Amino acid sequence: LLVPISFKRHDSIIFKYLLLPDLIIIIIICNNSRLYIGITIINFEDMINKRSLDHCCAETPEEKKQKITDPKDEEKPKKANETILINPALEIRIEADIDKLSILKTKEHLQQCFKTPQFDLNSPGLFSFTNCGQIPHVTADLATSSKIKVDVSIIPLQSIINHPGSAVLERLGISLSSYMNLTNKIIITPYNSNDPTDLTRFNDQLGISLWGKSGRRKLSSKEYLNFIKFSKPEMFVSLSDVVPASVNKKRADKSCYRTLNWLSEAITFIDHLEEKPAIFAPIPGSGNHDLMMKSASILSTRNVFGYVIERSTLPTQDWQRLVRGVISILPSSRPVVMLGVLNEYEMVEAYSCGCHFVDTSFVTHFSNNGHALVIDIHNPTKLQEVVHEDHLTEVNSDFGPALSENVPKQVQTDEIKKNKENGKVAVFKQKHYIPDTPFTFDLTLPKFSQQFIPIEKDCPCFCCVNHTRGYVNHLLITNELLAPTLLMLHNLHHINQLIEKIRNCLEKNNFIEYTQKFRDIFK
Numbered sequence: 001l002l003v004p005i006s007f008k009r010h011d012s013i014i015f016k017y018l019l020l021p022d023l024i025i026i027i028i029i030c031n032n033s034r035l036y037i038g039i040t041i042i043n044f045e046d047m048i049n050k051r052s053l054d055h056c057c058a059e060t061p062e063e064k065k066q067k068i069t070d071p072k073d074e075e076k077p078k079k080a081n082e083t084i085l086i087n088p089a090l091e092i093r094i095e096a097d098i099d100k101l102s103i104l105k106t107k108e109h110l111q112q113c114f115k116t117p118q119f120d121l122n123s124p125g126l127f128s129f130t131n132c133g134q135i136p137h138v139t140a141d142l143a144t145s146s147k148i149k150v151d152v153s154i155i156p157l158q159s160i161i162n163h164p165g166s167a168v169l170e171r172l173g174i175s176l177s178s179y180m181n182l183t184n185k186i187i188i189t190p191y192n193s194n195d196p197t198d199l200t201r202f203n204d205q206l207g208i209s210l211w212g213k214s215g216r217r218k219l220s221s222k223e224y225l226n227f228i229k230f231s232k233p234e235m236f237v238s239l240s241d242v243v244p245a246s247v248n249k250k251r252a253d254k255s256c257y258r259t260l261n262w263l264s265e266a267i268t269f270i271d272h273l274e275e276k277p278a279i280f281a282p283i284p285g286s287g288n289h290d291l292m293m294k295s296a297s298i299l300s301t302r303n304v305f306g307y308v309i310e311r312s313t314l315p316t317q318d319w320q321r322l323v324r325g326v327i328s329i330l331p332s333s334r335p336v337v338m339l340g341v342l343n344e345y346e347m348v349e350a351y352s353c354g355c356h357f358v359d360t361s362f363v364t365h366f367s368n369n370g371h372a373l374v375i376d377i378h379n380p381t382k383l384q385e386v387v388h389e390d391h392l393t394e395v396n397s398d399f400g401p402a403l404s405e406n407v408p409k410q411v412q413t414d415e416i417k418k419n420k421e422n423g424k425v426a427v428f429k430q431k432h433y434i435p436d437t438p439f440t441f442d443l444t445l446p447k448f449s450q451q452f453i454p455i456e457k458d459c460p461c462f463c464c465v466n467h468t469r470g471y472v473n474h475l476l477i478t479n480e481l482l483a484p485t486l487l488m489l490h491n492l493h494h495i496n497q498l499i500e501k502i503r504n505c506l507e508k509n510n511f512i513e514y515t516q517k518f519r520d521i522f523k
Helices: 044-051 061-066 071-076 087-094 142-147 165-171 176-180 222-233 250-272 288-300 318-330 343-353 361-368 382-387 411-421 446-450 464-466 469-477 482-505 511-522
Strands: 009-011 014-016 017-019 026-033 034-041 113-115 120-122 124-128 152-156 185-189 209-210 215-220 236-237 277-282 307-308 336-339 357-359 371-373 440-442
Touching: 017 336, 034 511, 044 361, 113 371, 120 343, 165 176, 165 222, 176 371, 185 288, 215 382, 222 250, 222 307, 236 371, 250 277, 250 288, 318 343, 343 482, 343 511, 361 371, 361 482, 371 482, 464 482, 482 511
Parallel strands: 124 152, 124 357, 152 185, 185 236, 236 277, 277 307, 307 336, 336 357
Antiparallel strands: 009 014, 014 026, 017 026, 026 034, 113 120, 209 215, 371 440
């Protein structure tokens, strides 16, 4: 047991951490004239987690170059016996794996079957964003009749924590899927990717904050794991202190420390359950390159099923390089899910970076704001043709005569004024058309009120087969609940077509060219 000993001074106390092969730690504390010796057994991974913070983590060469030091300090000789307790593999894998970066877009990486004793997941795929287990604005019967395929449903915790809650499920003795009559697989996530409310400032070491029926409420890790125990989902995301990329370094350090500790509690808790759900580990770091790389290195050794990357924690620009570096460190045999992508372009970019699954929360955002998707990269001008088509003189017997013959021109303006008088906020925007993406257009514009044709020709979705642009425009202007329902059916149809196109491109080994066309159109 006698090896060279080095000390770190902190005020009047001297600490020594001596690592032995059998994971025994001898702690020697010398205070004044007294000497204390303690022996304990710890988990080596937990010690690495603590070293991910600046106050107990060795500096990288890049950090040493950027750090401004006093010239007098550089002249001081360094101790010869000074040692650093850090896993050597951690320093080697702290940067992106260059050899693995080249295979992230290949068929071998993206097309996999991730198996568990309960279910299988085939990638690339979609995790359908839901509210209480149902797609927003779409009932289960309508989704079935419209042939909307849902393999995995994402259920935000705040939509189910109050009702049914763990007490009801415990009393009934049934799973959450049975309670909601869901036939597909479910994954519970602590956060709602479609909720713009930022509650991260209320998070602390005890838990996170969620919106409940009575307002904001605190949720601890123990309460969350207790709910997972009685809800019995196939998958769940470990509790995480998700903070945006705009926070400072100190707040990002706290986020990493809390998230990794909560993951350790989840792994220990699940080991004692008979039916063990699959754990997805969130990757903390708040867009900080060093923190996310270190977190990925630590999580790559944990006993988890997969990993989750929150889009809200990444920088607004040039986030693709960071995601590629993180995924290159993670094991290829485990799925990576990106939650909260903002549009169809980021969806394709996520697959290009090596993510196996993405969610559909952005489709809900598009539909709520009256935007329709028309995706066709082989005909980039198709959207402009759709938007600038003039069909004022066309008459379709299925949809009635042209608007210019029977409906006064002032009707739409009168409806807007009436909504304002009643205190309603109309979706209508009086401005020139500027699309958010090259594949979307705003159906709230007044020009579409006089177009009695489908949103897209030859589109087999329920909305395009049975209704027209003018009807959808009328529903949006009057704030009818049917408007986002029809747009959800149309947009989900296009997203499902897009994922099928990506799978076909992987089969034909031309996914890289397909991704490049997407980039060119968005540029």
